[in-house]
Amino acid sequence: MSTDPQVSGDGEAEARRLDAADPGHRELFHVPPATGGRYAETAYLAGNSLGLQPRATRADLLADLDAWATLGVEGHLEGTRPWLPYHEYLTGAAARLVGALPEETVVMNSLTVDLHLLMVSFYRPGGARHRIVIEDSAFPSDGYAVRSQARFHGLDPDEAVVRLRPRDGEDTLRTEDVLAYLEREGDRVALVLLGGVNYLTGELMDIPAITRAGRAAGAVVGWDLAHAAGNVPLALHDWDVDFAAWCSYKYLNAGPGALAGVFVHRRHVGDPSLQRFEGWWSTDAATRFAMAPVSRPPASADAWQVSNPPILAMGPVRTSLEIFDRAGMTALRARSMRLTGYLERLLGDVTATRPLTVITPRDPERRGAQLSLRVGLDAGELAKRLRHEYGVIADAREPDVLRAAPVPLYSTYHDCWRLxxxxAGLVEETR
Ligand SMILES: Cc1ncc(COP(=O)(O)O)c(C=O)c1O
Known part of the structure; x- marks a missing residue:
């Protein structure tokens, strides 16, 4: 298979020109070396799955390791970043990233664990109002989590969990259909839990409109923001979202399995009527070491913490959030729209004559960085060939979807052109 350029004549030169005019922050990241093709670096378009490692992460992590080596247990209270309040170093930047108040935000645990802890508080089925609404193409973990929550409450998950499907022949959910469902069936819905950006299609949901409709129907509205945090601007407080959680290993670049973030709206923090699973990190920090028999939870999202946090896992989240603070989500979103729009244009040329279809919404306001392609063949095989023959990393979702996300922090126009x-080189023309 030839790896000579396949798409339009001066396309590569144009990509280089655009990169010179509109650079991101690639110098802050390690870009993996290519394992095939004509270029030294990978064209990395899988930041929606696992973000690249910031160059600063290693030194920051080593500093935390050094504190442990040199201070031992005294590191809880001494050193440049004492461990006892470590999660607080992350709160401000995490809150800014998702449009929340600091008291509404905490970084803790992993995403699905956090969704469960939040559902302890926010899925309180009662009588007819017991349904949980998710999208049919929800990430499977969310589906499993809500089904197990229904069972935990003695309900039949097949009856209690409603999966909203796109219309026949369509790939993405229409906001109007979600709103119509909530209008029609809302009095039976206890919880709406949708993905802010769908992991498969890249669709950005209308978070404020759906939140408004769900709450107006008397339901609690939570969001899984795994594919939205660090990808699109969010205003969780102003949108009146009840709760949300997101992981930090995708657009947030904090490393495989990195800790998750949690949002609980101010109207709920400090509400003594809410159920919560607690541990010693749920109690007020000022009296934590009074070793009292009964907890005194603070009026903040910190109350949802259970255990003392893993410091060595918190460091990379802190490093990453600082990058977002410096780069600014507004500027990143603007570059993201330019990059993804450019990739869409290039893919338009490719799909015009090949059996590939972009299933992500065409409206830039209804998507983040990711474009998903239905490839009509084994997507896993295609992803392997992209990597080994061209040095391009995109990721496949079985059976036939290829996902590519130009990430505004580090992806380039040239990466898009390479994909x-x-x-064009790998998928044969049909006419
Ligand atoms: C949308 C979404 N929700 C949940 C998860 C599960 O995350 P975790 O394994 O961190 O709980 C993922 C993982 O990729 C995801 O993409």
Missing amino acids: ADAL
């Missing part, structure tokens, strides 16, 4: 060029 389009490689697809």
Whole structure:
């Protein structure tokens, strides 16, 4: 298979020109070396799955390790970043990232664990109002989590969990259909739990409109923001979202399995009527070491913490959030729209004559960085060939979806051009 350029004549030169005019922050990241193709670096378009490692992460992590080596247990209270309040170092930046108040935000645990802890408080089925609404293409973990929550409350998950499907022949959910469901069936819905950006299609949901409709129907509205945090601007407080959680290993670049973030709206923090699973980190920090028999939870999202946090896992989240603070979500979103729009244009040339379809919404306001392609063949095989023959990393979702996300912090126009060029080389023309 030839790896000579396949897409339009001066396309590569144009990509280089655009990169010179509109650079991101690639110098802050390690870009993996290519394992195939003509270029030294990978064209990395899988930041929606696992973000790249910031160069600063290693030194920051080593500093935390050094504190342990040199201070031992005294590191809880001494050193440049004492461990006892470590999670607080992350709160401000995490809150800014998702449009929350600091008291509404905490970084803790992993995403699905956090969704469960939040559902302890926010899924309180009663009588007819017991349904949980998710999208049919929800990430499977969310589906399993809500089904197990229904069972935990003695309910039949097949009856209690409602999966909203796109219309026949369509790939993405229409907001109007979600709103119509909530209008029609809302008095039976206890919880709406949707993905802010769908992991498969890349669709950005209308979070404020759906939150408004769900709450107006008397339901609690929570969001899984795994694919939204660090990808699109969020205003969780102003949108009146009840709760949300997101992981930090995708657009947030904090490393495989990195800790998750949690949002609980101010109207709920400090509400003594809410159920919560507690441990010693749920109690007020000022009296934590009074070793009292009964907890005194603070009026903040910190109350949802259970255990003392893993300091060595918190460091990379702190490093990453600082990058977002410096780069600014507004500027990142603007570059993201330019990059993704450019990739969409290039893919348009490729898909015009090949059996590939972009299933992500065409409206830039209804998507983040990711474009998903239905490839009509084994997507896993295609992803392997992209990597080994062209040095392009995109990721596949079985059976036939290829996902590519130009990440505004580090992806380039040239990366986008390489993907389009490689697809043109790998997928045969049909006419
Ligand atoms: C949308 C979404 N929700 C939940 C998860 C599960 O995350 P975790 O394994 O961190 O709980 C993922 C993982 O990729 C995801 O993409």
